[in-house]
Amino acid sequence: MSVTCATCGYDNNPADAEFCDACGAELQTAAAATPAASEPQTSPLDSTPEIVSIAPPAPTSPPLNSEPEATVTSETPTPSSETTTSARLVAKQPNAPQPEFPLNSVALVGIFDSDSGPVDIDLETFFGGETVSRHHGEIYPDGDNWMVKDLGSTNGIFIKPSGQSRFGARITTPTALNSGDELAFGKVQFIFQSP
Structure with missing residues (x-):
């Protein structure tokens, strides 16, 4: 049977499948398309409970998204180095391995691989990290x-505007x-917050 x-x-x-192989849109299965009268229809991406507030973790190491000084060789400032606005990604997942990621400059999102090296925001240990x-x-x-x-991901990035x-x-x-926008990297969801 196909959807x-x-x-x-x-x-x-x-x-x-939860997402269309052709366009990446969220799919509704036959069970989701005809829910029982007493059950509200929900999307798989909407089923995770909202996190109202999270206390920031105590700093124990430099931010994951800091770049080594040796790689900054440009003398001309780039748009990312001109901004002083910081933001953060707050995990929607209860008891997330890391409740939030501070954003101060360019941040690569993915999973660590010995061939391609580290990433700034590593989602391998999150529920849904396999996506x-x-x-x-x-x-x-x-x-x-x-x-x-x-960056050409297999399972895409999705945004739910505030x-x-x-x-x-x-x-x-x-x-x-x-x-306030919600972001989904595959199935791993965050709330984007900026000042």
């Missing part, structure tokens, strides 16, 4: 805005973030 995407009409998605590619995406400042872009009830389609171009 047809309501967004693009692609009808060859596996029955257990995260080695170099999944990148979050970076661009002037006064923060942007996110997919105040919306559903995640949008998989992003295909660098996309601006607003404080």
